[in-house]
């Protein structure tokens with residue numbers, strides 16, 4: 079019996095999701111075996127029938143998505159988003175729950191930030207394809223993808239499966255298909271902002287409201303609530319399909335995006351910049367992890383001390399993110415947008431506020447406008463307090479629209495304590511020195 083049923087650990091510990099399957103015949107901590115046979119054929123016809131969204135046959139690896147909105151729809155839109163809530167991928171009381179995306183959608187409605195209230199200014203894409211297996215294997219091994227797909231039968235029989243490792247994450251009968259859909263949403267948004275940028279200097283900002291998240295998933299397997307590396311897959315897709323050679327990825331989730339880091343560690347054309355809480359899961363992303371070989375210098379990791387907040391992140395943006403991006407000269411900016419750095423988030427201890435996320439959204443939009451024709455897509459990663467998550471995303475939408483922040487309605491300055499400014503300054507100085515910024 080390879081499936082280990084374990085209780086969910088406390089979330090301060092490491093949470094490696096490692097799906098084991100009979101076909102994998104592996105015991106080396108969940109790495110998938112190369113003896114699994116790769117086969118994605120016929121999957122979609124069999125499985126993708128439910129849900130309110132229309133699914134078409136998965137796109138081929140070199141075919142641009144045909145589901146992007148029309149030029150006139152794109153020219154009116156200021157924000158374009160997809161919703162892939164993975165309602166079947168859920169475990170009761172798990173923080174990475176299927177309440178997360180609906181909570182965001184509900185906040186958008188409540189704050190009148192949906193198409194119903196804004197007409198063509200805010201566009202939701204309803205018809206988007208799941209990513210193809212070919213898209214996924216641009217980042218992950220075929221053995222992993224195949225193993226996960228095959229494990230769905232077992233998950234279907236058992237309802238939920240857990241994987242061994244330093245902590246279990248779950249998979250249910252729909253995990254594979256819903257993870258493909260999450261990655262596909264990101265890809266479709268890339269298609270849309272690229273299409274819009276051909277006729278406008280100010281294309282809409284994209285936001286993939288998706289789960290499961292992706293930035294911990296490593297090439298050979300899932301990890302830390304993450305199944306497929308949505309942002310990494312979109313980066314490879316942007317290069318391959320749209321010829322956007324240079325991709326700048328900003329990851330402001332409170333945890334290190336180790337999966338994205340690993341996928342591009344030796345790649346000079348994809349710059350990965352991660353800010354995260356020092357010492358948090360999974361423990362990688364030290365300041366001296368700067369890339370390897372020809373990719374040396376194209377990975378920037380900035381661990382921030384616990385308690386860092388709005389002041390720290392504004393300084394990081396101005397002194398680290400902006401000069402790094404200016405020097406790199408990207409063709410598109412992709413963002414791993416995690417909201418678990420919020421002061422109210424239960425999984426970490428930074429002190430970001432709704433206002434911090436508004437600032438990041440607004441500044442990143444401007445950065446994309448200045449450097450890469452406004453091409454930019456946000457991807458939802460973490461964020462486990464449903465209230466701070468949903469209002470922070472909603473205020474990010476307001477930033478994209480160029481409207482004032484409503485953060486003062488949600489943030490309570492009384493709960494904040496003094497930021498560790500000396501330690502923050504030291505970290506920033508060190509990273510600037512290491513990267514000659």
Ligand SMILES: [Zn+2]
Nearest residue numbers: 331333418460
């Ligand atoms: Zn996180």
